[in-house]
Amino acid sequence: MTSTPLDRAASSSSRTAARIFCADADGAAAVNEAWEEVFAEIEPPARTFVTVSALPLGAAVEIEFQLLLTKAE
Structure with missing residues (x-):
């Protein structure tokens, strides 16, 4: 079975x-x-928390993950 990102x-x-x-x-x-x-x-x-004046579409919170993806063995 192949895993996806x-x-x-x-x-x-x-x-x-x-x-x-x-x-x-x-x-x-x-x-x-x-x-x-x-x-x-x-x-x-690890995380960084930033207060902003507004987010797109009126969202209250936006979370962005940085991933390290490696080739599946």
Whole structure:
């Protein structure tokens, strides 16, 4: 079975960094709570948290992951 980049993205070993953009500084606590829940059983990637004045489409939070993908053996 061949894995896809999306399958490998789900692996904690492939995530190297995350950049979190939040349109409301007061939302940091909620983002931190969700982050801890999602990564409760695996090591979370390093992250940067940035407060911005607005996000596309009126989103409250945008998360960008940087992945390290290698050829499947």
